[in-house]
Amino acid sequence: MGATGEQIGPARSRERFLVGDPVADGVRSPILNSWQRCRSLGLSPDQTDLPYRDDFDPDSRLVHAAQPVLDRLASRFAGSQMNVSLADGNGTVLQRRFGEPALARTLPPIQTVPGFVFAERFAGTNGIGLALAERHLVQVYGAEHFAERSQSNACSAIPIRDRLSGHVVGVLCFGYPHGYEHPQLPALVRRAAESIERRLMEERSERERALLRAYLDAGHAARDGAAPGEGPTIGLEELGDSGLDLGDQMILKDKATELMSGARRAAVEVLLPHGRGVTLLSSPVTSLTGVEGVVVEAVFSGEPPPEHHFSPGTGRAARPSAPAPGPPAPGRVRGLVLVGEPEVGKYAVAARRRLELLAEASTRIGTTLDVTRTARELAEMAVPRLADYVTVDVPEAVLRGEESADPRSELHRTVVHGITEDCPFYPAGRRVELRSGTPHMRCLDSGQAVLEADLREAVGWIDQEPEHARRILDRNVHSLISVPLLARGVLLGIASFYRSQDPAPFGEDDSWLAQELAARAALCIDNARRYTREHTLALALQESLLPRGVPEQGAVEVAHRYLPAESGVGGDWFDVIPLSGTRVALLVG
Template identity: 70%
Template sequence: MAVTGDQTGPARSRERFLEGEPAGAGVRGPILDSWLRCRLLGLSPDRAELPYRDDFDPDSRLVRAAAPVLDELQHRFSGSRMNISVADADGTVLQRRFGEPSLARSLPPIQTVPGFVFAERYGGTNGIGLALAERRPVQVYRAEHFAERAQSNACCAAPIRDQLSGHIVGVLCFGYPYTFEHPDLAALLGRAVGTIERRLMAQSSERERGLLHTYLDAQRGAAGNGTSGEGPRAGVRTAGPDGQEWLAGPGLALAPHDRAVLSERAAELISSARRGAFGVALPHGGEATLLSRPVTSGTGVRGMVVEAVIGGDEPAAHRPQQPPGPPPRPPGAVRGLVMVGEPEVGRYAVEARRRLELLAEASSLIGTTLDVGRTARELAEAAVPRLADYVTVDLPEAVLRGEESARPGAELHRTVVHGIRDDCPFYPAGQQVELLAGTPQMRCLSGGQAVLEPELGSAAGFIAQDPERARRLLAHGLHSLVVVPLLARGVLLGIASFYRSQDPAPFGDDDCRLAQELAARAALCIDNARRYTREHNLALALQRSLLPRDLPEQGAVEVAHRYLPAESGVGGDWFDVIPLSGARVALLVGDVVGHGLHAAATMGRLRTAARNFAELELAPDELLTHLDNLLVRLDREEGGGDAGGSTGIVGATCLYAVYDPTTRLCTMARAGHLPPAVAHPDGRVTFADLPAGPPLGLGGLPFETAEIELPEDGTLVLYTDGLVEDRHGDIDVALDRLRRVLAHPGRGPEETCRAVMDAMAPEHPEDDIALLVARARTVPAGRIAAWELPADPAKVCDIRAAATRRLAEWGLEELAFAAELLLSELVTNAIRYGGEPIQVRLIHDRTLICEVSDGGSTAPHLRRAASTDEGGRGLFLVAQLAQAWGTRYTPRGKVIWAECALDAA
């Protein structure tokens, strides 16, 4: 195999890189990462000296396993300029073979003599060093080599792993001229590596079998001497290459669950090389004693053997630990072999089981909420301390906000720092982290693959990111690192870094794969939380846009409000303050059943409709009736007209109150809503007694109004059920608590809002909370003037004169002319088209309000009068003089009103 094509591009990219310029987009990611590491290590491409070791073992397990494979490869490449080498996990070449034997005499020593170290930190970018750094098969072609001397060659290499531990124990590398071509060189390399790995496994199996035969020979010898009683006989079952062996005698019949418990405990004893007798409770009752002792094979392999003793006259917990040698069998007991193996092999088996347990537990530990930050922390909590001693999670701020994020760049937000201690000098959570090129984290981000740094102290990129902080981290004992990408649905969300300090063993490939599996599960949960956060933010933005941003100016009440959305989803709570004619004000709170965008949109429709109905000056019970009809229609439309299959609106509650500051009367009606609280100036708190009414959306049921007189400076408190209802509490208890909070005279509405939310709002609200606090104001009697007059046009001039005098008393002489014209037109219309009684009222509030009431029900209409019409211009004049005018109906007739701004003159 050869990589063909124009190599001018890579060569120029290498030159630019060596000159300190960006290498360009034509360089493969692993090669560019390797060049960056070489630069950070301070290597020189023309003076790269390889160290030589003469202390390597020429007859190691790896050499014995690889030798037949190397011989076969040499025969396959006979006559070619192929250079085949096998190196250990440190990059030291142990063996070489050549397709053309004469190459050994013509090539320089570093390409022919075993013992030279080709690790990346010495030789730069090369096949052996890059395979160890990337921990996967690699290819390096011509200008991709860092050293000048290798520019005319190509090579491919793959790591060799111990299949028991998963650790990389060596590298198989093919070196060849760049003109060499082979149709399937990568597949041949993979098959050769697989053969070497199987031969290494066979060596382990031979060691285990040697231990087993040593044990059996000892048992047979003891049985021949009559010293051990009944020993294991028929029923030998081997469990394969993990070293677990089970030998069951005729009397040792166990249930599968009991056998699994004994096997698990035996593996732990072998992995820890513990000796003695240990009692084990069996799942189906009874107890067994595990006897653990060392054994040495004829070839010098040292291992452990674990036997089970079941039954007997003496409880297992009372038996003393046994000395070395075959233990005696207690009277009445049955003994059999459970397991035999090497401590290292047993440790790998225990670690594999613990990894599976961690993955199983992670399914329930990660993703318990739909919060991005919390999910990231759950990943760290699941990994510490069973996989790592410290974990950091870095995410883009866009992901934390729930937004779609492009591929994360060098700037990330440190979201989580979690570990066995709090004083480790990582970048703190909440800080922006800017990553440099060549660091393990940046390599993970750019490549989208896990990065394993078994020896953190020699990771140049880690040191270069922040040398001072790196030294402090190393001083805290951190020695190994795994960085894994958080990938979900093809999107890179961030990275997680796992550090090890207490466990002296460095991270291996099994640890890296475990970290990737944990990160994959966490990334899916983080993406779900991100999507939920986005939807929640959209719904919340919609809801907030539908709620009043700024309360309108009015003088009837002093108002403060609070709105707190539910933590788990946006609801349909709303409130409103609507100025009405005659200095009155309408106060409104409501709650749509359900959560999400549908509830928020329905809330917006109801609030808009309520404002429109309020503009029509409808009584509270009439307004609720119109809202009820509207909700029934919406439900019918969204349910497609199918009475049995509607999935539309379930319903809503509402409270509507109208307060008149001239009389201090508050008229209210409610549709299934909680009654408002009334806080009196003397500290008493009562809840208004008014009929509950059915919720909105049921249709056809009546609503009733109630009228109460608010005390001067009294406070009306309207709220939704999220403030007082709790699935774990009693609503009566919550209402009593609200009563106590409100029983503090002298507080203003803003202070009352703050006190109520502090005392009543839960830390994690399950439902929306809307709170509206209105302190009643009163229009002084001296600012109100009222006159009754008969239906006599001659009396109009008397009303104009009386109004002018009153305006002079109020200091509003500038408005006298406009007021006279308004009153003349309105009173004339009342006399001509209305009926008795006729009343005129002036209110000096934030505006000058002129009202004329009569007993008629016909409302005037503004129209454009033609030049030949004798009438129709009076209301046009009223509309020009007043900033607002309108009609409202009363039980006894109607009121036509007009407002003039105090600076209208």
Template identity: 70%
Template sequence: MGVTGGQISPVRSRERFLLGESVEGSVRGPILNSWMRSRMLGLSPEQTDLPYTDDFDPDSRLVRAAVPVLDQLQTRFSGSQMNISLADGNGTVLQRRFGEPALAGRLAPIQSVPGFVFAERYAGTNGIGLALAERRLCQVYGAEHFAERSQSNACSATPIRDQFSGHVIGVLCFGYPRSYEDPALPVLVRRAAESIERRLMEQSSARERALLRTYLDARLRAHTGEAADDGQVIGLDELTDGGLDLQDQMVLKAKATELICNPQRAAVEVSLSHGRGVTLLSSPVTSLSGVEGVVVEAVLTGDSPPAHHLAASKPTASALGALALAATERAESLPWHLADTSAAGRATAGPAEASGAGGGRPSDVRDGAPGTARGLVLVGEPEVGKYAVAARRRLELLAEASTRIGTTLDVSRTAWELAETAVPRLADYVTVDLPGAVLRGEESADPQADLHRTVVHGIRDDCPFYPVGHRVRLDPGTPHMRCLEGEPVVLETDLQATTPAWMVPGLEHARGILAHDVHSMICVPLLARGVLLGIATFYRAQDPAPFGEDDSRLAQELAARAALCIDNARRYTREHTLALALQRSLLPRGLPAQGAVEVAHHYQPAESGVGGDWFDVIPLSGTRVALLVGDVVGHGLHAAATMGRLRIAARNFAELELAPDELLTHLDNLLVRLDREEEDASATGSDGIVGATCLYAVYDPTSQVCTMARAGHPPPALVHPDGSVAFPDLPAGPPLGLGGLPFETAEVRLPEHSTLVLYTDGLVDGRHRDVDVSLDQLRRALAHPDRKPEDTCRAVIEAVAPEHPDDDIALLVARTRTVPAERIATWDLPPDPSLVSDIRGAATRQLAEWGLDELAFAAELMLSELVTNAVRYGSEPIQVRLIHDHDRALICEVSDGSNTAPHLRRAATTDEGGRGLFLVAQLSQAWGARYTTRGKVIWAECALDAA
């Protein structure tokens, strides 16, 4: 064969592999892994000898179950060159069938005679060996066989499992010419194997039925001629006419199943609901065909369990709730089942004595007092009982996993919970590797290039694995890489006997693992909603039993549950990160330059999700400053976006120099409009806006007066220079969003170096917190007036904030400053235009005293225009004020009693006026107007560095 469709032919790939060249990507993963294992085992492609043994049971349970199926397959492929073989769990061929009988004579003994062992460690890559290694249906074509002798054929093989234990006990393999290849062939192979598995189940059911019949027949013989009213032999479902509820039946089934695991006489006392007492009695029994089993009988009484001639064994620790289905199954359908309650079983009563085929007495129990009820609970073989107990323990672990895994929305913590659940009940060590993108809440475009060790957990602290945080690099062929490439689970059952090929690149590290007696492993991908989130690996060392198929299925189920929780945590992390990024982008990134207060702030998002808390510091005219904190009800992106809209609106309203109560009224109206818009767009799935709270304060350092108003927000804390802490009694006001209700302002005089602390309710309130206690903690934390605002922020958070906040916390600490009286100059004047020149002269002299002669020309022009406008268009009282804001600016203010404000306009060349405000705007860095209770103030600010 040559190169086809861009792929290298299997013949050429095999040649390159044997020469030591890389064939990654040109050979199917399972085949390449098998080739690597074959080379590690030292096998030669020219090897022709296989082990042969005649020490196998030609009439084993597997053979008896498979013979009818093999006969049907031989008939179906009659006349063809199909070679059908049945092998046991070791790879030894037990039966062969040929579509053309003459093939048996033409083929070599190795291909036609039962007894040859085709396990991979002897035969290399072949159908039987690969199916045992991969534990799933496998197909091998021509040159994909490792040995030269097998290159002429293709084969399809699938494992046969014992449905009780899940163990692979055999392989069904079809060998055929490549021309026979058909898409329906793998389906046929799988269905044939399922037929064999069903027949194995039927054999077990027949064995159990034989045990039950032996028991019932023995009882019938033992009770002949005795009185029928001393007791009654019934089934558990009829015990006390349904007096046992489902939970009681489950408990009895659980105890009975554990008794079946021990093939000896025993008695266990069980306490049920409603004060009922039960004694479970187990007795060995042997059927006529020689099957050895155990029968468990219940003696139920309202007072106390009857005496038993055997010493009662210690009750087992837990119930087998997972076997409750046995309570409704008949003897013909399950190997553990309710006893047959037919007339033959209920015809007589008396001592529960029976004898098996060997003449033994399987039960020697005397009946209790009249009125006690006796009933069969379970009958079964000890090995089957052990499988049932193991199944129960697996189901218990899954039930526990549903409550232990996913208790938080943290990706790393969820991965740890998977490991803690699995150790030690499933594995001795567990590692979890996740891509860095998943840890950040994203999807990983290339998991194998970004894999990090996230969890290492085991029965010993000195786990022999790469530590948490290690960058995991995977080599081709490793179980981890195979999981990343799409295999649902990789099971390695014997790491100690022969070092697998995939361990060779990291042999030193592998030796460290093997030195801790690690002998088997299961590697499972963490898949959720089609996204590969990482890999979980389970190792066994202390338990000598290697991992089996049932363990791998349990590991898959645990990994699937953990993957879903990890994906939920990942999605939450992503949304939380987005909301937090939006929240932080909408909050002030830096504090503006202003001289009225020394400010520090702290923002802490809630653990449950970002909310709508915000704060702001807004410089105003006349050296004043506005301080603002608010809280939008709710969490998530919607609350953060609403917060951003409110903060921008509040800043714009503040720029208009609105009074605190007027600003809150505008915010209230805005929120009502936003809420109405949300209601109109409710079809989009929006949750709407519930409301918000806000506290707005304006501090004037020239008068040391702070004007505040609040809308349903906690009042601020005020720290006086002497260290006393008070909470000013401000009018509460309604929350924003109710609409139509008024807000009130309050004025508080703040001495220099006072500290005003504004905060949101997340600091002092909570589901499990007392507000009064939190306020006392806040009071004590603030009683240090000499601290800087940054230190005060830190102390408050440490002393008052909860360790795990369920609401956002916004904290704003402002230490007040004042403008000294010597830096303020004020002149009152009547509305006389002739006095404008006097004001210019007085201002020039004041600037000279302040050392601002360079600004005299600009100040004279600005004052001349502003005072002229006030005299000409305003009304009394007229006042001029100069403020020397140290190191920042010179502020010129002219106030009058009118409410009309001038407007900047462009004057035409023919106009004789209209250029005054234009000159003011050009000479100042900012100018504007604000309204007061007595009129208005026109102000202009000139930067000191402009001099």
């Protein structure tokens, strides 16, 4: 697509936005949200200076993994005006490639030299900054850039993730003139990013293989008499003949993962379902290339583990009076369970806990057909295992059992729940008003989860109510995930998850878990809403059938009152029938 026609709308909208006028329809919501954040940050469109960092690692794992991919891209676009940039997770450019090398000599250093930071809070709306903010593939064309210096260019950028943890570790950005746009470019950008992500995983595997080699070499040295040994070591899968089935192996690997994440020498006893006890030993190991990791072994005998494995807080360990290591005991066998870096163990433990939480949520969310109770069950499930504070906002119409015509404008704070009673958020029962550009409104507008890793930089959220935001930040609340409550195509509200105690920000895996919990809760809330609507209609029908009065009687004075059953189920009736001789018949059924 060419520059003409592509730039007219955004250019005029941008001019109106900069002077404070309402922007025309057609500006994409990610771009408009980014412009609003830029204005809140006080950025100037003619700003040319960007922060420069000389402390970035030019030979980091990300650079090492991306190098061949960048070289192939440079070769593919040889002779063109395409340029490719690699940035880290903070927006600092680490590498650049140019299709036409002479192009680098005609551009200012800010566009050619690694080390400049293109995070949105410094550079305004641009490919690298927007990819980090939106966390998916983005395109920015001409006047959609906030800064004047980028108006003649277009770019496509995509986050690069560590596939093990899900964390965004970098950005791959393609810059080009408008005329170079091609329908296949987004697919090419995705494939290039996937190649870098695969190479990052291969590097991790190579590091683990190096640790395994170091462990095996140490074992061979022990058997050759260089150091006292503990007995022969075999693989865990080789122990099937000794009564250790696949279920037992999974139990040991699960516990070994926790030990690996601790990154220290330890010993714990594991009781298997058949009554057999196994001692797991974790020991630090360093490869020849300097990679530090942990090896976890299983000791199969009734003898205690070596004394040097005991340390406080390692779990239910064997007897601390164990003798010092000596020659191998007859019949004693050690099986290798896991070897790897501690971070791998931490990710695995976190993944298991997420699955456990989802399994529990399937039975604990939606126990009643009540909208408010279901929203509270969602919050109670998430605190404290996912978040420290949770708020749930639902349109008032949904609380009445109806669909909301405009859920963004009639939100009602339904639930506030947290690790402390004095939550720093507005209490339940209050009407919630959201401004455009806040994470919550972006979530409602897009129908997708919004992750704000650092709330101190979420200018739209801070600007909505600065004093209230400051009170929240003062309680160490630092990270947010906003998730829409969507069920059967109906928007039922929004759930917001906040973190304060864990210093690490929310990541993609946390966002996925929040979305799974919210999806379960939304379906239950919609069932409760539908029940409320049908129940209300049934009560209205019952009341419409009640008599509005009774005929006058000479023998008695009649008064009546109808109380519907608390369960909502009923078909009671009554009647007063005049009889001869000043008699009446009173009937209740």
